[in-house]
Amino acid sequence: MGADKSRSGWRAWVSLLLGLMGIWVFAFIVGPWVQERIPIFKQIVQVAEDRDIDSSAYFYSEINESYEGEEYLRESLKLGAPEQAGVTLPSLASITLCGIILWLGYRFLPMD
Numbered sequence: 001m002g003a004d005k006s007r008s009g010w011r012a013w014v015s016l017l018l019g020l021m022g023i024w025v026f027a028f029i030v031g032p033w034v035q036e037r038i039p040i041f042k043q044i045v046q047v048a049e050d051r052d053i054d055s056s057a058y059f060y061s062e063i064n065e066s067y068e069g070e071e072y073l074r075e076s077l078k079l080g081a082p083e084q085a086g087v088t089l090p091s092l093a094s095i096t097l098c099g100i101i102l103w104l105g106y107r108f109l110p111m112d
Contacts, residue, residue, distance in 0.1 A: 011110065019105070037090075038090070040080065053065050
């Protein structure tokens, strides 16, 4: 019984480290890659930098940039390429990847 608890503890730590590594990969590899490949995302980041907006606090505070950002997005989607605003291969891949990550967490993390 003690060996099972020890194995479960190691498995939990490995799962935690893999999860943290996954977050790091998304933050420092996938995120910048997406920023360079999707024009509207690149434009959003540029506007945030130009207006000195703290994007980590973007939805947690009531600032005018939040309203202006929503209005800007709606108008840019109307004027932009509508075929890129709907369900695309990258959006489906992102949703699928999130589902896989959630399933892996549910399947392999201990339920104790």
